Amino acid sequence: MDNGIRIQGLTKSFPSPRKHEAAHRVLNGLDLTIEDNEFVCVLGPSGCGKSTLLNTLSGLDRDYDGEIRFGGRPMTRAGKPPVRMGYLFQDPRLLPWLSAERNVDFALENSDVPRHRWADIKDHYFQLTGLQAFRRHHPHELSGGMAQRLSLVRALAIEPDVLFMDEPFSGLDELTARRLRVDLLDIWRRTGKTIVFITHNSYEATFLADRVVVLSQGRIRREIPVTVPRPRDYDDPALFAVSKEVAATFIAAAEEAERARARLSEKH
Ligand SMILES: Nc1ncnc2c1ncn2[C@@H]1O[C@H](COP(=O)(O)OP(=O)(O)OP(=O)(O)O)[C@@H](O)[C@H]1O
Structure with a gap:
């Protein structure tokens, strides 16, 4: 397309x-x-x-x-x-009460990406951005760069064009x-x-x-x-x-x- x-x-x-x-x-x-x-x-x-x-x-x-x-x-x-559009802003705009992975799930829940694909997509982007080991961490436990990487994962997970x-x-x-x-x-x-x-x-x-x-x-x-x-x-x-x-x-x-x-x- x-x-x-x-x-x-x-x-x-x-x-x-x-x-x-x-x-x-x-x-x-x-x-x-x-x-x-x-x-x-x-x-x-x-x-x-x-x-x-x-x-x-x-x-x-x-x-x-x-x-x-x-x-x-x-x-x-x-x-x-x-x-399909993805956004990334100057500040990561993560939900502080959710883990890194749940922040991504939240975006997926509001997208039309079928649920059976979520696990593969998340594995792929957490791996690509070096955040695999931090999936259960909350935003306050991440450095600024890691938080921005997480917001990149969140933006990419919905597979924007x-x-x-x-x-x-x-x-x-x-x-x-x-x-x-x-x-x-x-x-x-x-x-x-x-x-x-x-x-x-x-x-x-x-x-x-x-x-x-x-x-x-x-x-x-x-x-x-x-x-x-x-x-x-x-x-x-x-x-x-x-x-x-x-x-x-x-x-x-x-x-x-x-x-x-x-x-x-x-x-x-
Ligand atoms: N919601 C709004 N209501 C009224 N004026 C607005 C609104 N949003 C932006 N503006 C005005 O529009 C102009 C452009 O704003 P914009 O945020 O697009 O600039 P920018 O180039 O992104 O600036 P910066 O580099 O400082 O972020 C500014 O004069 C701003 O005051």
Whole structure:
């Protein structure tokens, strides 16, 4: 099945808290195509609409203008999204009163994965993420990296076609984050999912992505393909050159956003 994503004219506004003020337009007619099995990182200054984009793509927020299609199948205003989706957030969002394994069961209970497959799926992902020995542990007994691995197991267990990740490694130390990036790339290579990954980190983006999309004020400022072959090395000058380009685009976007904010505050 084709699980590519086509976004056309995506526009999202939030009403202003002040009565007579115009709504705040966060996504501004955004067009983006993400291929089936592509790994795309989205980067952009704070407030440029990254999480809003992810919320609309994932169906958490369906109050927008424009069109989102998954392999040609449209996201509708209500009902189930056209593909199975997995999410990973900055904090692991585990249920503290349940063991690691029961946290995964909880996600499976709310999915349409048949029960007879659960044991194999759990074995597979607990093994893959090195958490086999911790299945009976509770979240407070896990390190930050382990807890984030568990939330990855939980996201993958429901066998999503598309994985949405909102700064999932930004709260971790760099060594743990590096290990998890390698784990994630390994899982991506084996399972062929489409991944949309939000980050503030240009090194992380270029290490992971097929393509980096830099957002600015609710639009795409630039798309930068990363053609450096995998496995990639952070010390590779070719990778460093791309991440410098990504960082420069990011900084230009942030400066543009600052100027826009200054113009707005002059008006008021
Ligand atoms: N529920 C909401 N109601 C009103 N405004 C909102 C809401 N959610 C987001 N916004 C506004 O939309 C803009 C974009 O927010 P969003 O969280 O998408 O940015 P972001 O790029 O993910 O930022 P960050 O990198 O800081 O997480 C911000 O100005 C924010 O205040």
